[in-house]
Amino acid sequence: MVRKLSRIAAATVAASLVGTIAWAGPVNASALPSVPPSGIDFWGITGFPVQNVLPVWADNPNDASIPIGVTPYDEIAPKLNALQAASNRVSARVAGKSSGGYDLYAVTVTAPETQDEARRQENWRRLIENEPATAQHDRRLIEGYKTPLFVNANIHGNEWEGTDAALRVIEEFATSTDPQVAQLLKRNRLVFNVTSNPDGRVAGTRQNAAGYDLNRDLTIVSQPETNLIRELIVDTKPIITLDLHGYVNPTLLHPSTPPHNVNNEYDLYIKHGLPNALAIEQGLKALGYPETQQARIPFRDDEPGVWDDFPPIYVPSFAMLQSSIPYTIEAPLNPRGNLTPAEKLRRSGINTDVHEVAIKTSLQYIQDHRTEVLFDQAEVYRRGAAGEPLRDIPDGYVPGWGPEDNYNTVFPRSYVIPAGSGQHSAPAAARLVDLLIGSGGRVWRAKTNFTANGKSYPAGSYVIDMHQPKRGLVNSLLEPGVDITDRVDDLYAGPAAWSQGLTWGATVDTLWDQLPGVGLERAYDGKAESSVPGGTPDLRLNIQDAADLLAVNALLDQGVAVYRLADGSVVIPHTTTNRRLAAAESRKHDVAFEAAPAGWQGTLLDKVVVGYLGTVEERDTLRDIGFEARTITAATLATTLTADVDVLLVGANLNLANLTAENRAALDAFLARGGGVVGLDTAGASFSNAAALLSVTATAGASLASGVVNIVNSQGPVTSGAIPHSFINQPVWFTNLGAGVTVEQSYTADPLLSGWWAANAAGTNGPAAAANQASIVRGVTAAGNGVVLFGTDPTYRTHPKGLQPQLGRAMLWAAQR
Numbered sequence: 001m002v003r004k005l006s007r008i009a010a011a012t013v014a015a016s017l018v019g020t021i022a023w024a025g026p027v028n029a030s031a032l033p034s035v036p037p038s039g040i041d042f043w044g045i046t047g048f049p050v051q052n053v054l055p056v057w058a059d060n061p062n063d064a065s066i067p068i069g070v071t072p073y074d075e076i077a078p079k080l081n082a083l084q085a086a087s088n089r090v091s092a093r094v095a096g097k098s099s100g101g102y103d104l105y106a107v108t109v110t111a112p113e114t115q116d117e118a119r120r121q122e123n124w125r126r127l128i129e130n131e132p133a134t135a136q137h138d139r140r141l142i143e144g145y146k147t148p149l150f151v152n153a154n155i156h157g158n159e160w161e162g163t164d165a166a167l168r169v170i171e172e173f174a175t176s177t178d179p180q181v182a183q184l185l186k187r188n189r190l191v192f193n194v195t196s197n198p199d200g201r202v203a204g205t206r207q208n209a210a211g212y213d214l215n216r217d218l219t220i221v222s223q224p225e226t227n228l229i230r231e232l233i234v235d236t237k238p239i240i241t242l243d244l245h246g247y248v249n250p251t252l253l254h255p256s257t258p259p260h261n262v263n264n265e266y267d268l269y270i271k272h273g274l275p276n277a278l279a280i281e282q283g284l285k286a287l288g289y290p291e292t293q294q295a296r297i298p299f300r301d302d303e304p305g306v307w308d309d310f311p312p313i314y315v316p317s318f319a320m321l322q323s324s325i326p327y328t329i330e331a332p333l334n335p336r337g338n339l340t341p342a343e344k345l346r347r348s349g350i351n352t353d354v355h356e357v358a359i360k361t362s363l364q365y366i367q368d369h370r371t372e373v374l375f376d377q378a379e380v381y382r383r384g385a386a387g388e389p390l391r392d393i394p395d396g397y398v399p400g401w402g403p404e405d406n407y408n409t410v411f412p413r414s415y416v417i418p419a420g421s422g423q424h425s426a427p428a429a430a431r432l433v434d435l436l437i438g439s440g441g442r443v444w445r446a447k448t449n450f451t452a453n454g455k456s457y458p459a460g461s462y463v464i465d466m467h468q469p470k471r472g473l474v475n476s477l478l479e480p481g482v483d484i485t486d487r488v489d490d491l492y493a494g495p496a497a498w499s500q501g502l503t504w505g506a507t508v509d510t511l512w513d514q515l516p517g518v519g520l521e522r523a524y525d526g527k528a529e530s531s532v533p534g535g536t537p538d539l540r541l542n543i544q545d546a547a548d549l550l551a552v553n554a555l556l557d558q559g560v561a562v563y564r565l566a567d568g569s570v571v572i573p574h575t576t577t578n579r580r581l582a583a584a585e586s587r588k589h590d591v592a593f594e595a596a597p598a599g600w601q602g603t604l605l606d607k608v609v610v611g612y613l614g615t616v617e618e619r620d621t622l623r624d625i626g627f628e629a630r631t632i633t634a635a636t637l638a639t640t641l642t643a644d645v646d647v648l649l650v651g652a653n654l655n656l657a658n659l660t661a662e663n664r665a666a667l668d669a670f671l672a673r674g675g676g677v678v679g680l681d682t683a684g685a686s687f688s689n690a691a692a693l694l695s696v697t698a699t700a701g702a703s704l705a706s707g708v709v710n711i712v713n714s715q716g717p718v719t720s721g722a723i724p725h726s727f728i729n730q731p732v733w734f735t736n737l738g739a740g741v742t743v744e745q746s747y748t749a750d751p752l753l754s755g756w757w758a759a760n761a762a763g764t765n766g767p768a769a770a771a772n773q774a775s776i777v778r779g780v781t782a783a784g785n786g787v788v789l790f791g792t793d794p795t796y797r798t799h800p801k802g803l804q805p806q807l808g809r810a811m812l813w814a815a816q817r
Helices: 007-021 073-086 114-130 132-136 139-144 162-177 179-187 197-201 224-237 266-286 315-320 341-368 370-386 424-436 471-478 548-558 576-589 614-624 661-672 680-689 803-816
Strands: 090-097 103-109 147-154 188-193 239-246 256-260 325-331 413-419 445-448 451-452 453-456 462-465 510-512 520-523 539-541 571-573 609-613 628-631 647-650 676-680 699-700 704-715 726-730 732-735 742-756 774-781 786-790
Touching: 073 090, 073 103, 073 162, 073 197, 073 315, 103 224, 103 704, 114 132, 114 370, 132 370, 139 370, 147 162, 147 341, 147 370, 162 179, 162 188, 162 325, 162 341, 179 188, 179 341, 188 224, 188 266, 188 341, 188 676, 224 315, 239 315, 239 341, 256 451, 256 680, 266 325, 266 341, 266 370, 315 732, 370 628, 370 704, 413 424, 424 445, 424 462, 424 471, 424 548, 424 803, 451 699, 451 742, 462 520, 539 576, 548 803, 609 742, 614 628, 614 774, 614 803, 647 680, 647 803, 676 680, 676 803, 680 732, 680 786, 726 742, 726 803, 774 803, 786 803
Parallel strands: 147 188, 147 239, 239 325, 609 628, 609 647, 647 676, 676 786
Antiparallel strands: 090 103, 103 188, 413 462, 413 510, 445 462, 445 520, 451 453, 539 571, 699 732, 704 726, 704 742, 732 774, 742 774, 774 786
16 A cells, blocks of 8 residues: 555644644642652762763864765864853763764753752653653643653764754754743753764764664664664653654655554554654745655655564664654755765755754654653553553554554563573573663563473573563564564565564563562673582583683683584583683683583584684674684685684675686685685575585575574584574575585474565565575585585674574584584
């Protein structure tokens, strides 16, 4: 269905929608107390402004901002310092460092507050989440709370103008003598992440210096920049979140097409999200530029799947799960490329105006509908804490809402992340808990042993009561996800399912109808217990997490004798020194050694050096599991594939026919000495076939096919004890296996658990074609090369943590068989 509203209809939707937004009940004159019964720690809360002198960066004439006429990075700190000096409405701080080492600036603009007033604001902010039903009817809160607006600018480094719009608004509001501005700042806090990707701003790249698109990282949080964005959203609790981008013509602004994330209270979002978008569109028209006379609102204008808000990895999608009304704003005019200086300046100026309109219109929407938006933000939290089901949203709820928009789920009563022997990996469990808590979720620990659904759990197991304010966020991370293949023909981007609960390596149990009847205490971080058995046994470590591999590789670096057993686990023979070093690594990485089995036999390992052809994803995954990694390209084989490289990780295409004689000789020498090879997706299989290593036929699914799959592990050295699910981003499977090829893992008869995986017209690249086929294979060549080929994706944006130990085991096996 295409939602095409006529120009007349579009112009009237905003007014009609606002008329449907009703205050859910009268404000009780005898409002409940606005102070929560539990005490609040006000340590460190001061009044506003909180001003800091920001370090000034040296002038950089090569800043990519300069040619298009926007603010160079080195001019931002001086501008903010001057505004702080001139105004008591501006508070700026260095809130972190980018991947490339630049300062990240968080700025708050608001009317001055005494310490008592600031503490009252914090009290109300927490009340909205912790006691939402009270907050909804607290007259003093409704009248006095400073509603937050969050502006995230320049997350893609070569989409510059959001920063300039933010600086323009900061300056105007800091210095304005307009009584209306003064009143706005008495009622609001404006929080700006002025340039969330300074690396890319300076270099003129979409990615940060580490090579990552930051707007795909909000639920992985692998980068310091996204850690700050997450922190600002969770801590600020913004009513509206704006993520300022470019360049889509005409200006694109949310709401989005379906599929919608199934965990959102979408009725509370769309009734505000659409009218404010239409108001922004009217504001753009008022600018008077021919290029701003219409906007593209995907919900209204696009087919399902064209510009969706399904994955929680984007800033707006993550913000909606925090009970914010979020927008991506894509300014219309690309100032890059072969343009005259005047044209670049003209385009960047229009784009800056567009973002300014989005900021000011959204702030005005909050003011015009203050009571409603406050009530509805609290309502998200209230429904979550009460465990109420998601609302059925009728067709026509807002103009254009239809059956294709109805995505919802049923929340379980609780989750349990077991401690003890029932946990696949204690470090993985701790990491998952840290993600949940850092993202705004709530987790508890059991004080004593308990039984739930007939299963026994030890004290210290984590319990996630799903009657909590941000249940949608928590469930989005823990639930398996849904198969949406039959609902949409397209997706903006993957992944179509993610499920940290299934793909991060921890055991997570779902209790649909039960909250364990056990005493609980709130957990504020994840913990894994390190241990080394007493006495003098040889020590075994079963590699099931990146932490285990970090410990193993650290011991190898220190010259410890480490043996790999047939099942892929490792043993360290007892000596006083070995035990001391193992104990130190156990404490450092929170891993648990156990006594080795009697009569064990294994292969002596040595330090493994990996050369990789691929991207930053391969680079950083290898780093995260402790391998020394060296970049290799087709043009540098002769100088980088040196004698100390043990394994070649092939994560990108390597055409042997195009190699120079020198580079081909280096590759041949590596293979001749028995160098190991680990290959990813079709690139790895193509290399294996071309180099006459393992003979396989590799078939790839559709490029957008992604999600969580059901697999069967063979219990070999790569997948013994591995998790029973895997992650795909364009799945690959192997058939026509040549002599000596062993299946380590295969897809089940029904491979796709959740996500999107459509087949072509012939049906040759869909789940049915992959059913029961190999997803990981291994073999040894006549020359002694250990080769492992992956059809799953263990390196995707460093997300699937539970697949990292499989990759590490493959490295150890391929290097030394």
